[in-house]
Amino acid sequence: MVKTALQIGSLSLKNPVLAASGTFGFGREMARFQDLSRLGGICSKGLTLHPRAGNPPPRVAETSCGMLNSVGLQNPGLDAFLRDELPFMRQLGCAVIVNVAGHSTDEYCEMCRRLDQTAIDAIELNLSCPNVREGCMLIGSEARQIESLIRQVKLETKKPVWAKLTPNVTSIADMALAAQRGGADAIVLINTLLGMAIDHRTRRPVLGNNTGGLSGPAIKPVALRMVAEVSRLVDLPLIGVGGIMNGQDALEFLVAGASAVEVGTASLIRPAACQDILAEMQALARVDGVDDLAEYRGTLQLWGG
Amino acid sequence: MLPEDPIEHAVTIRSVRRLNSLTAVLVLDAPLIAAAATPGQFVNVTCDQFLRRPIGIMAVQRREGLIELGIRAVGAGTRNLLQKKPGDPLSVLGPLGHGFQLDGLRRVITVGGGSGVFPLFFVQQVCRERGIDALAVCGYRSKNESILRDEYAGLGCQTLFAADAGDLDVAGQAADALAQLLRQLPPVPGTAILTCGPRPMMQAVAELARRNQLPCQVSLEERMACGIGVCLVCACQVKADGKTGYQRCCVDGPVFDAEVVAW
Numbered sequence: 001m002v003k004t005a006l007q008i009g010s011l012s013l014k015n016p017v018l019a020a021s022g023t024f025g026f027g028r029e030m031a032r033f034q035d036l037s038r039l040g041g042i043c044s045k046g047l048t049l050h051p052r053a054g055n056p057p058p059r060v061a062e063t064s065c066g067m068l069n070s071v072g073l074q075n076p077g078l079d080a081f082l083r084d085e086l087p088f089m090r091q092l093g094c095a096v097i098v099n100v101a102g103h104s105t106d107e108y109c110e111m112c113r114r115l116d117q118t119a120i121d122a123i124e125l126n127l128s129c130p131n132v133r134e135g136c137m138l139i140g141s142e143a144r145q146i147e148s149l150i151r152q153v154k155l156e157t158k159k160p161v162w163a164k165l166t167p168n169v170t171s172i173a174d175m176a177l178a179a180q181r182g183g184a185d186a187i188v189l190i191n192t193l194l195g196m197a198i199d200h201r202t203r204r205p206v207l208g209n210n211t212g213g214l215s216g217p218a219i220k221p222v223a224l225r226m227v228a229e230v231s232r233l234v235d236l237p238l239i240g241v242g243g244i245m246n247g248q249d250a251l252e253f254l255v256a257g258a259s260a261v262e263v264g265t266a267s268l269i270r271p272a273a274c275q276d277i278l279a280e281m282q283a284l285a286r287v288d289g290v291d292d293l294a295e296y297r298g299t300l301q302l303w304g305g
Numbered sequence: 306m307l308p309e310d311p312i313e314h315a316v317t318i319r320s321v322r323r324l325n326s327l328t329a330v331l332v333l334d335a336p337l338i339a340a341a342a343t344p345g346q347f348v349n350v351t352c353d354q355f356l357r358r359p360i361g362i363m364a365v366q367r368r369e370g371l372i373e374l375g376i377r378a379v380g381a382g383t384r385n386l387l388q389k390k391p392g393d394p395l396s397v398l399g400p401l402g403h404g405f406q407l408d409g410l411r412r413v414i415t416v417g418g419g420s421g422v423f424p425l426f427f428v429q430q431v432c433r434e435r436g437i438d439a440l441a442v443c444g445y446r447s448k449n450e451s452i453l454r455d456e457y458a459g460l461g462c463q464t465l466f467a468a469d470a471g472d473l474d475v476a477g478q479a480a481d482a483l484a485q486l487l488r489q490l491p492p493v494p495g496t497a498i499l500t501c502g503p504r505p506m507m508q509a510v511a512e513l514a515r516r517n518q519l520p521c522q523v524s525l526e527e528r529m530a531c532g533i534g535v536c537l538v539c540a541c542q543v544k545a546d547g548k549t550g551y552q553r554c555c556v557d558g559p560v561f562d563a564e565v566v567a568w
């Protein structure tokens with residue numbers, strides 16, 4: 001048996017495969033495809049304080065090796081989540097990570113204050129959704145705002161706070177260092193890349209929101225580079241996400257420096273992707289003669305230095 | 306907690322029936338889907354593109370464990386599906402979605418436009434099995450582009466074919482043919498209109514149904530990704546509790562009561 005258990009700070013996970021926010025709902029629809037108790041954890045759909053309708057359709061455009069989405073954080077709001085979804089998630093037997101998206105610092109703080117009283121395992125601060133006008137990526141592209149937001153949120157909760165960063169910045173290193181200074185417990189790299197699809201006949205963007213977030217294998221090299229870069233600069237656990245479609249992809253993120261991974265777009269094509277990827281990681285480890293997945297972590301040796 | 310109801314199936318293609326240069330019927334060996342599917346539901350199938358493609362179920366042969374999918378080439382993915390050969394493997398998720406409601410109905414009029422006639426054929430098949438009186442209106446651009454005319458005629462129900470080009474029973478659109486049919490038809494309690502096709506056509510059909518005080522169910526289409534309700538990209542505007550909001554076409558639909566659709 002290949003050992004899979006790990007720690008993200010104070011949080012113990014039974015394995016490093018988590019379902020990424022926005023690709024797994026609250027787990028309900030996915031229970032018919034796999035034994036969810038065997039996942040490392042589930043990151044909830046991004047939540048806002050109040051319900052959000054989301055952006056006008058079309059909200060999806062297929063691309064070479066990926067897709068653009070412009071959902072825009074459609075969600076039932078924190079109250080409905082706590083009432084209708086959290087009890088279900090709680091009994092699944094895997095870690096429950098709540099993705100929190102605010103319009104403002106006050107909203108992030110209020111949500112974290114209220115989540116502090118609940119039985120969730122960690123808060124994933126969404127500093128990176130590219131499909132909304134306020135908060136999220138706007139905060140996440142300014143190092144000073146990242147630092148200040150995390151510092152304030154940490155005063156409201158004792159739950160582990162993970163900062164999910166956007167790749168749409170000039171320096172991911174600056175953003176990660178800001179998250180560390182603010183007191184984040186872990187850093188999640190990366191959210192989607194801002195993109196656009198155009199119909200040359202109508203001369204219109206395909207997406208109703210004009211732009212959307214690019215995900216899938218197309219962004220894996222960007223995500224790997226960012227994990228590798230950040231892992232050399234910060235001392236926090238990293239969670240890698242971006243285009244992971246199979247076990248080999250996931251191991252590459254561990255080598256780059258991630259402690260765990262999130263699987264997103266793959267679940268939209270293969271609903272049992274998380275479970276399959278974990279099994280593939282273990283099978284590959286056996287071939288490599290590795291008996292603990294943690295042995296891969298941060299073992300990347302760069303050329304020339 | 307183990308998954309008790311797997312719906313991801315590795316299936317093979319039994320046969321491919323070309324209808325014209327742009328359309329074909331794929332017959333798949335998929336006994337579990339054949340056993341469970343109801344009219345208006347769809348499957349999400351792999352192709353050579355990144356995402357799956359949602360395809361309405363056109364018919365099932367329950368005893369043989371087969372499902373039939375009517376496919377029209379609209380882009381690279383559906384073009385690839387049309388090139389499939391017998392024996393080719395396909396990953397199929399399904400049956401998916403909330404289909405047409407036939408319970409309590411005594412007479413059903415299906416109104417299809419273009420490739421919308423595919424999923425409505427399944428409605429006709431089940432109406433026959435369940436002894437529900439059924440009539441059909443099928444609208445096309447022209448006789449040349451018409452599909453499934455022999456299959457609909459073979460059902461033995463009253464069928465009206467319309468073509469914009471004027472070379473079939475009724476010159477005009479499916480809604481024009483429906484209007485003509487409704488003028489001749491003696492009213493029967495428990496009649497409903499079930500429609501699938503281009504959105505303007507369905508809106509015209511829904512309006513006609515409303516004027517004739519007949520309930521109407523419409524099968525909406527949106528670009529989808531997962532097809533199982535987690536990604537929220539297939540949002541369609543629906544009225545609920547006096548407010549308009551987005552629902553998921555894949556699991557809350559694709560069939561909705563015409564009265565709740567925000568046209």
